[in-house]
Amino acid sequence: MQCHVQDLDRLDRRLIDSYQRGLPVCTRPFHTVAERLGTSEAEVIARLERLQSLGVLSRVGPVFDHARAGASLLAAVAVPEAERDVFAELINAAPGVNHNYAREHDYNLWFVMTASDEPELEARLEALEARLGVPILRLPMLEGYHIDLSFPIPWAELERI
């Protein structure tokens, strides 16, 4: 489900634009944020609660470095398009899957498999491969040039759709 950007006012947008990174690590961070944005601490907290309940924010907090927080890799399978939903459900049911997208390609399901370490990661992939009955393409990251999803939100463009 989509949230209408029209429902987000100027303060909501400034919060999002200013604090996808750089939340201060001090005793009362939301108070500092409020001062910088010219509002009250209670207002900032209320806005964040609302944005979370709308699902616009998954959380407020740290994003850990995947590579250092455990083992993970990008995986893909090629399955019959007519049975894609069934395969996608099997993938979602497997432990460690944290993204799962359909994409326009012969490899039509793409997901991220995670585990505590490399042997567990491989074991999870092998178990899932056995369930699915199709080979899993394994594409670990070898080098990251840019790993950050905190890009600017194109508010004006979103208002036109």
Next chain:
Amino acid sequence: MSTATPLSLEAHRSPGETDAHRRLRGLLEQGLPLTPRPWCTLAEQAGMAEEEVMACVRRWQADGMIKRLGLVVRHRRLGIQANAMVVWDVPDERVALVGRRLARETAVTLCYRRPRRLPDWPYNLFCMIHGARRERVLAELTAIVERLGLDDLEHRVLFSTHAYRQCGGRYVQEGAA
């Protein structure tokens, strides 16, 4: 309070790290409590002092364990629906240079080198371009290819057509959160 332990963090504790630190990392993955003194709330849950929690977070920021701290946005929810994974087959000697140049483009949100898996998969460089609409994303890509002189590189655009699961880099064990 949930006692969910992020599997990965559990296994990757640094030497000398206490149980309290590990608990703190697990709690942090679930997000900050939205209270006036969130570090204090976390400190109580982790069995640490507020100052110690803040020092820990600053240290993890400094050593790169924490990449950023702030609002984690669900882009799809805002209508940023076009999510293109662009995959490139770049000669090995050029891949690092092309990767770094792509990463500097504002429209590019992620850029990784990955292994080829021949014969099925010849592409070794991946980048993501997000946007509200497909046409806009494709126009951005065309502009990037021209600007960086990449027209000789074989590439494919894989738009996502459905998100079966989208969650932002959480390593919490399934069903435990």
